[in-house]
Amino acid sequence: MGDFKISSVDGVVSITLANVPNSPATLAHIFSEIGKAQLNIDMICQTAPYKDKINLSFTIDQKDLTTTLKVVGILKDKYEGLVTEVSPGKCKIMIYSELLKTQWGVAARLFKVMAENSLQVKLITTSDMEISILLDDRYHELAKSALEKEFL
Numbered sequence: 001m002g003d004f005k006i007s008s009v010d011g012v013v014s015i016t017l018a019n020v021p022n023s024p025a026t027l028a029h030i031f032s033e034i035g036k037a038q039l040n041i042d043m044i045c046q047t048a049p050y051k052d053k054i055n056l057s058f059t060i061d062q063k064d065l066t067t068t069l070k071v072v073g074i075l076k077d078k079y080e081g082l083v084t085e086v087s088p089g090k091c092k093i094m095i096y097s098e099l100l101k102t103q104w105g106v107a108a109r110l111f112k113v114m115a116e117n118s119l120q121v122k123l124i125t126t127s128d129m130e131i132s133i134l135l136d137d138r139y140h141e142l143a144k145s146a147l148e149k150e151f152l
Contacts, residue, residue, distance in 0.1 A: 004151040
């Protein structure tokens with residue numbers, strides 16, 4: 001217990017681009033278009049390649065949805081077969097700690113809390129000091145409270 005910090009944000013939208021060609025040039029183009037539109041994205045997650053295609057997910061703030069949809073339209077025109085899923089109404093909960101660098105079992109504790117509360121994680125990203133999870137907004141308070149009980 002202790003040494004952990006938890007924060008959260010609501011009004012998050014998850015964007016998934018499926019059937020993306022698995023090449024550095026494609027990813028460079030996608031992120032260049034996002035950058036040109038001055039979009040601040042977060043929680044970037046890529047699946048392992050399958051038949052030289054990947055799924056690419058990222059999150060945005062709800063206020064950037066209209067601009068993001070314009071960029072998605074540009075990308076769909078360029079990449080045949082690109083499938084998109086836009087999923088609004090999400091929240092992001094972040095668990096921070098220096099202990100994540102050395103302590104084992106933190107992810108197990110997080111998923112145990114999710115399971116005990118029947119909370120479905122939509123997306124997860126990690127770094128050496130943070131675990132971020134994306135959930136449906138309606139579970140924001142329940143999830144944050146349960147995680148605080150476990151980690152604080």
